[in-house]
Amino acid sequence: MLIKAILLVVIGSLIGWITNYVAIKMLFRPYKEINLFFFKIQGLIPKRKHEIGLSLAETIQSELISLDDIMKKLENAEIEEEMERVIDNILEAKLAKEISSKFPMLAMFLNESTLNKIKDSIRDTIMENKDQIIELLFTTLEKNVDFKEIIVEKVDAFSLEELEGIIFSLAKKELKHIEIVGAILGGLIGIAQFIIAVLV
DSSP: OHHHHHHHHHHHHHHHHHHHHHHHHTTTOSSSOEEETTEEEOOHHHHTHHHHHHHHHHHIIIIIOOHHHHHHHHHHSOHHHHHHHHHHHHHHHHHHHHHHHHOHHHHTTOOHHHHHHHHHHHHHHHHHTHHHHHHHHHHHHHHHOOHHHHHHHHHHHSOHHHHHHHHHHHSHHHHHHHHHHHHHHHHHHHHHHHHHHHHO
């Protein structure tokens, strides 16, 4: 009787563990559809990869982050100071060189003071029109950047092997727990079977 009880528990545990192990593996495997006469087998994620990408993109865009959020962050950022810094760096690095190469005669009359005045004039002119430049940037982003499309493209471009590796590495512990729970439930079913067999 004891051997029968142990066997039922061990077999039940094995069946529970194998069932959950196979179920987890079938999230991804087989990658390609296999035709078995009356039905077809393919892993859940490979079969619905594009739909998962769409759903993920819609959730991210509507619930997590959107272009509007990014644009609001940019509006609050210190863009003016950054623009001034970038313009100063560009003028410092290139203005004198450009004048010398394109207007060699004019370069002969340039001194540090004149060069600084030209730099200031160019920088001030650009900064006076910074609002139009920023607005143009936002409008261009609005017209050309589609988060949903980008996310779907990225998900579609992921190889199934990479996707499987990422998911299993992130949820390794939790997936192992599912396998253990399957083994425990299988063992409990084995005990229940033994008790029923004894009572009957």
